[in-house]
Amino acid sequence: MVTNLHTFVVCAYECSPYLDDCVRSVLNQTVKSSVIITTATPNEYIKRIAKKYDVPLIINSQQPSISGDWNFGVSQVKTDYFTIAHQDDLYEKHYTEIMLNSFKKSKKPLIFFSDYSELRGGNIVAKSTLLNIKRIMLLPLRMRQFQKSKWIRRRILSFGNPICCPAVSFSKNNLKTPIFSNKFKCDLDWLAWENISKLDGEFLYIPKILMSHRIHQESTTTELIENSVRYNEDLEMFKMFWPSFIAKILSRFYLKSEKSNKE
Numbered sequence: 469m470v471t472n473l474h475t476f477v478v479c480a481y482e483c484s485p486y487l488d489d490c491v492r493s494v495l496n497q498t499v500k501s502s503v504i505i506t507t508a509t510p511n512e513y514i515k516r517i518a519k520k521y522d523v524p525l526i527i528n529s530q531q532p533s534i535s536g537d538w539n540f541g542v543s544q545v546k547t548d549y550f551t552i553a554h555q556d557d558l559y560e561k562h563y564t565e566i567m568l569n570s571f572k573k574s575k576k577p578l579i580f581f582s583d584y585s586e587l588r589g590g591n592i593v594a595k596s597t598l599l600n601i602k603r604i605m606l607l608p609l610r611m612r613q614f615q616k617s618k619w620i621r622r623r624i625l626s627f628g629n630p631i632c633c634p635a636v637s638f639s640k641n642n643l644k645t646p647i648f649s650n651k652f653k654c655d656l657d658w659l660a661w662e663n664i665s666k667l668d669g670e671f672l673y674i675p676k677i678l679m680s681h682r683i684h685q686e687s688t689t690t691e692l693i694e695n696s697v698r699y700n701e702d703l704e705m706f707k708m709f710w711p712s713f714i715a716k717i718l719s720r721f722y723l724k725s726e727k728s729n730k731e
Contacts, residue, residue, distance in 0.1 A: 472550040474564060474573075474637070477541035478523075481532065483513045486556040486682060488666040491521050494553055497564040498580045506541045508532035535648040535656050542647055544641075544691065549580075551637040556682035563678040566583040567637045570672045576616075577639040578669035579661075582678035592680055598725050602630035621665040626709035628722055629658035635679050642669050653700040662708060699723050 476494040480487055494503050505518050508528040514614065518525035528540040538552055549571055553559070567580045586593040593599075605624055614620045624630065636657075638647065643664065648656045665671070702722050706715035 471564070471568060473546045473547055473573075474551070474568060475504060476546045476551050476553050477545060477650065478503065478505045478553045478555060478566045479537050479541050480505050480507040480509075480514045480517075480555050480633055481537070483511060486608055487514070488517055488520075490553060490557055490580060491517060492559045493561075495521060495523075496561055497559070497566060497607075497615070498561050498564040501564050502547060504541075504544060506531075506537065508537055508540070511594075518661050521654060533650065534604050535564075535650040538648045538656075542645060545640060547561075548641060548645075549572060549639055552633040552634065552682075557562055557634045558599045558680045558682075560678045560680075561727050566674055566676065566678060569632055570674060574670050575644060576669040577672055578642055578664050578667055579636050580634040580672040580674070581631050582674045582676055584635045585677050586670050587680045587682040594677060601725070602628075603675070604607075605630040606673055606675070609671060610675055613694075615670045615672060616668075618665060621671055622662075624711070625658070625662055625665060627718070628725075629655070629661065629705075631661055632655070632679075632681055633657040634681060639669075642667070650703075652701045654698040655705050662705070664709040 478487075478491055478494065482601050491503070494501070497671055504524045504526055506526045506528055507514050508530060509532055510525075515525060521620065521691070524652045528537060530536050530540065537648050541552055542550065547622070549568070550566075564713065566718070571577050586596070586599070593595050605627060608620050647660050648654075652659055699719060703715055703719040706718045706722075710716075710718065
């Protein structure tokens, strides 16, 4: 089955050894979507994979940046819904099918997102302290009536970011663009959820593991954690919800959880 409602935007950067697996996972869905690869670092490796799978490769001529790369990818989407697939990650074969069913049942969807596992050293990790905490934070959104509640969404986000960015699909027509701000290098997804949480509509959450997020030493997130960039951005995010002294306490606690991004 092929749908013209959804696009996977695979954002490629330099020469990730996992790009081939990512592209294959989005192509092997039970419901087929449009798939494009976008990159601001074109090279023969990326071109070879695009040619191998007959996937359109779209070059971003701007200077590479996370927010710029993601927003460029969004600008290339022609379908109602889209997913920004990070080049290191993998999607379960039913991701698109379940996501589209959720969008279909919603009167005004904003985003859809699922539970996820981590890929560490080639092993799938479905349970960990951090993952369990995130699942507890998201418990209220298992109830359909709470998915449209701005208050519930913002209370969840006030304690951290339990939403895995590559697990998210977006309803383009119900969102404002650009979706991602260049204010942050690491917490740009958390800031995006904070902005979207203020809009009328639904956060569609499915508590099923439908994708795997790869954690490795070469990842941008790991690099930013080691350089203390993320701590400073976390503090700014918490200050959007709390007085400064509470935000500092939450930031220090949050920093401990970030250590799990190191193998």
